[in-house]
Amino acid sequence: MPIEDSTxxxxxxxxxxxxxxxxxxxxxxxxxxxxxxxxxxxxxxxQTVTSTKVFVEDLHFDLTYxxxxxxxxxxxxxxxxxxxxxxxxxxxxxxxVAVSNRFDLKAVNELLAGMESCCExxxxxxxxxxxxxxxxxxxxxxxxxxxxxxxxxxxxKGASENELVCVSGDFAAAYAGLLLLEREKKVxxxxxxxxxxxxxxxxxxxxxxxxxxRLDIVEALRRxxxxxxxxxxxxxxxxxxxxxxxxxxxxxxxxxEEKLPLTELAFTTLKDLDIVHTVAALNGGDDYELMFTIxxxxxxxxxxxxxxxxxxxxxxxxAGYKLITGDNVQVDIQAQGFKRA
Amino acid sequence: MPIEDSTxxxxxxxxxxxxxxxxxxxxxxxxxxxxxxxxxxxxxxxQTVTSTKVFVEDLHFDLTYxxxxxxxxxxxxxxxxxxxxxxxxxxxxxxxVAVSNRFDLKAVNELLAGMESCCExxxxxxxxxxxxxxxxxxxxxxxxxxxxxxxxxxxxKGASENELVCVSGDFAAAYAGLLLLEREKKVxxxxxxxxxxxxxxxxxxxxxxxxxxRLDIVEALRRxxxxxxxxxxxxxxxxxxxxxxxxxxxxxxxxxEEKLPLTELAFTTLKDLDIVHTVAALNGGDDYELMFTIxxxxxxxxxxxxxxxxxxxxxxxxAGYKLITGDNVQVDIQAQGFKRA
Numbered sequence: 001m002p003i004e005d006s007t008x009x010x011x012x013x014x015x016x017x018x019x020x021x022x023x024x025x026x027x028x029x030x031x032x033x034x035x036x037x038x039x040x041x042x043x044x045x046x047q048t049v050t051s052t053k054v055f056v057e058d059l060h061f062d063l064t065y066x067x068x069x070x071x072x073x074x075x076x077x078x079x080x081x082x083x084x085x086x087x088x089x090x091x092x093x094x095x096x097v098a099v100s101n102r103f104d105l106k107a108v109n110e111l112l113a114g115m116e117s118c119c120e121x122x123x124x125x126x127x128x129x130x131x132x133x134x135x136x137x138x139x140x141x142x143x144x145x146x147x148x149x150x151x152x153x154x155x156x157k158g159a160s161e162n163e164l165v166c167v168s169g170d171f172a173a174a175y176a177g178l179l180l181l182e183r184e185k186k187v188x189x190x191x192x193x194x195x196x197x198x199x200x201x202x203x204x205x206x207x208x209x210x211x212x213x214r215l216d217i218v219e220a221l222r223r224x225x226x227x228x229x230x231x232x233x234x235x236x237x238x239x240x241x242x243x244x245x246x247x248x249x250x251x252x253x254x255x256x257e258e259k260l261p262l263t264e265l266a267f268t269t270l271k272d273l274d275i276v277h278t279v280a281a282l283n284g285g286d287d288y289e290l291m292f293t294i295x296x297x298x299x300x301x302x303x304x305x306x307x308x309x310x311x312x313x314x315x316x317x318x319a320g321y322k323l324i325t326g327d328n329v330q331v332d333i334q335a336q337g338f339k340r341a
Numbered sequence: 342m343p344i345e346d347s348t349x350x351x352x353x354x355x356x357x358x359x360x361x362x363x364x365x366x367x368x369x370x371x372x373x374x375x376x377x378x379x380x381x382x383x384x385x386x387x388q389t390v391t392s393t394k395v396f397v398e399d400l401h402f403d404l405t406y407x408x409x410x411x412x413x414x415x416x417x418x419x420x421x422x423x424x425x426x427x428x429x430x431x432x433x434x435x436x437x438v439a440v441s442n443r444f445d446l447k448a449v450n451e452l453l454a455g456m457e458s459c460c461e462x463x464x465x466x467x468x469x470x471x472x473x474x475x476x477x478x479x480x481x482x483x484x485x486x487x488x489x490x491x492x493x494x495x496x497x498k499g500a501s502e503n504e505l506v507c508v509s510g511d512f513a514a515a516y517a518g519l520l521l522l523e524r525e526k527k528v529x530x531x532x533x534x535x536x537x538x539x540x541x542x543x544x545x546x547x548x549x550x551x552x553x554x555r556l557d558i559v560e561a562l563r564r565x566x567x568x569x570x571x572x573x574x575x576x577x578x579x580x581x582x583x584x585x586x587x588x589x590x591x592x593x594x595x596x597x598e599e600k601l602p603l604t605e606l607a608f609t610t611l612k613d614l615d616i617v618h619t620v621a622a623l624n625g626g627d628d629y630e631l632m633f634t635i636x637x638x639x640x641x642x643x644x645x646x647x648x649x650x651x652x653x654x655x656x657x658x659x660a661g662y663k664l665i666t667g668d669n670v671q672v673d674i675q676a677q678g679f680k681r682a
């Protein structure tokens with residue numbers, strides 16, 4: 001049974017939960033183990049939060065349209081977003097790069113320059129760098145390390161009924177950007193002299209190629225003294241994220257279609273591409289925004305935080321995972337498993 | 342210029358040092374950055390030590406003769422050996438596995454069972470597990486996390502003239518085991534009905550397929566209150582390890598050929614295979630032992646630690662890196678760069 005076919009839906013996370021059973025936790029310093037955005041280790045004072053991400057060429061990125069410098073920036077964003085998804089502050093990353101002889105030193109330097117650029121933005125140090133050879137594909141591994149006061153840590157578990165579901169930023173723009181890039185790639189394959197026309201699409205391409213780490217949100221939550229009751233990163237769309245919070249918290253939810261934050265540009269571009277924008281927001285992925293739940297009492301405080309939208313609320317478990325559409329119909333929210341690995 | 346051809350010798354480490362220049366260190370919590378076995382982060386109390394290792398099928402391991410359970414054990418040993426190489430105690434690991442549909446769930450379970458077995462041996466928790474798909478090769482990433490009292494931390498830098506060079510365990514057995522396995526693989530390719538004959542070779546195969554983490558050494562150093570002045574893991578043979586300590590410490594060394602610890606079995610097997618045993622000990626690799634330097638005043642204490650050999654001493658930088666042969670000839674020690682990635 002191939003791994004990716006193990007279950008039709010949400011298979012990866014079920015599989016990880018199943019496999020994790022063979023790994024008991026022994027050390028007292030282990031605070032959070034397998035099954036959240038990152039692991040948490042107690043070090044007497046602050047907690048150390050770590051997460052490792054692996055990126056394989058042609059599975060996670062396509063070098064025909066991804067510049068190496070952007071790729072470097074993005075892999076760091078992706079890795080440290082898992083730290084932010086625990087309401088922790090990223091502090092360090094370590095990097096492993098496996099390259100074949102298709103890549104010269106200049107190419108590796110481009111990649112690392114992109115990584116450093118994102119690290120500068122996020123005030124993160126690169127403290128480890130290892131190189132190895134690969135047969136063909138470029139393989140990049142980024143381990144992100146962060147710190148968190150124990151009282152600030154937020155896992156996927158902890159959401160209670162009637163709490164508000166918040167997300168940062170906007171959605172589906174990165175997915176729209178990906179569709180545009182894939183479309184132009186196909187044009188190029190047929191007609192190599194064709195020049196891509198991305199006029200006015202800068203924002204969509206930037207969201208796909210060079211997503212920004214949402215350090216501002218984690219800092220704002222501290223500044224406004226809002227402690228999320230549950231929290232997670234959103235790498236694979238809103239649907240997978242809310243289902244992870246609900247499952248870990250043993251709750252249900254209702255999200256409002258009209259509250260899902262999308263830019264006008266994403267909306268119109270997806271319409272031109274014949275894609276339902278709500279589906280793209282729920283399941284498109286690559287947004288790297290944050291989702292968190294807050295107590296209703298924190299509503300006044302969260303209004304002061306820029307770039308945060310309240311998209312629904314937590315219900316009891318039996319309510320399931322529901323989207324309330326614009327015409328007031330309830331539909332089931334479904335995650336898409338793990339396409340694009 | 343392909344990466345692996347960049348310099349004829351010691352190329353990988355020079356290259357990493359060069360590339361590391363684009364990564365300045367900003368955070369006060371960063372104690373040790375790029376260029377040692379692991380990175381070190383200060384967390385008010387103990388220090389957190391982390392290292393990430395990537396293992397790619399057919400580059401780092403060959404599944405035609407490596408059982409998945411042994412592979413799981415070995416990758417954990419390799420990763421936590423970098424923590425031990427800082428004189429720190431490994432506490433947690435996180436694991437990423439990228440599999441293609443060549444592997445079924447049973448295969449993944451075998452691999453994880455091997456990881457868990459090594460984690461049990463070393464009292465380490467698996468706190469992160471992520472799966473993704475790969476196109477063909479199995480790709481395994483292990484991030485090891487450990488802790489260390491600041492006064493116990495030992496980096497590659499710090500060795501002084503006349504200090505003693507110590508190593509744990511014995512050498513060249515893993516390399517001899519690899520040669521036997523490769524030889525039988527070739528026999529099998531010519532005659533698939535041939536049965537490998539490894540009678541009496543168990544120790545060599547075990548050293549190659551299932552190396553043990555040398556937690557005992559790090560614990561013994563604490564018990565005997567010996568603080569190494571410099572320390573490193575030995576993944577790529579004695580030569581690369583001593584050169585790393587000498588370079589970081591800006592010193593030279595003299596090692597004695599007759600003091601290099603080899604088992605009788607490794608010695609005779611290498612002789613049968615027409616391999617010079619000293620070369621195998623210096624450059625064979627895959628030993629995953631530890632090297633450290635100690636003050637002469639600690640000589641009496643180190644004699645109480647089992648499985649430690651004194652193989653030479655530190656000299657001034659101008660002395661270079663010398664091996665004193667059995668017939669009292671001085672030869673230059675040379676590292677082999679990074680074969681087997």
